[in-house]
Amino acid sequence: MKSENRDQQQLVQTESHEVASFNSVTEHYHTIMGVPRQPAEMSSIPAPIRWFGYLGFGGILVGAATMLIVALFH
Helix, strand or coil: CCCHHHHHHHCCCCCCCCCCCCCCHHHHHHHCCCCCCCCHHHHHHHHHHHHHHHHHHHHHHHHHHHHHHHHHHH
C-alpha cells in the first residue's frame, strides 16, 4: 500500500506552488472530483471580484465583532 502511494506521488509532478497529494483521499479529490492542486492567486482575480470578496469578508468580521461586543455588554 505504501509503495503504491509512493508510486502515485512520483507520477504527480509537483512544482513549488502546487500542493502534493499525501494520501489516496486527497489524490481522489484532485483527480476525480476536480479539486485544484494550486492555491488561488489573488492577483490573478479581476479587481471588482477581489474587492467584493474583501468587503464581504471584512463585513463578516465587523459583524462578528459587533455581535461579540453587544453580547458581552448586554
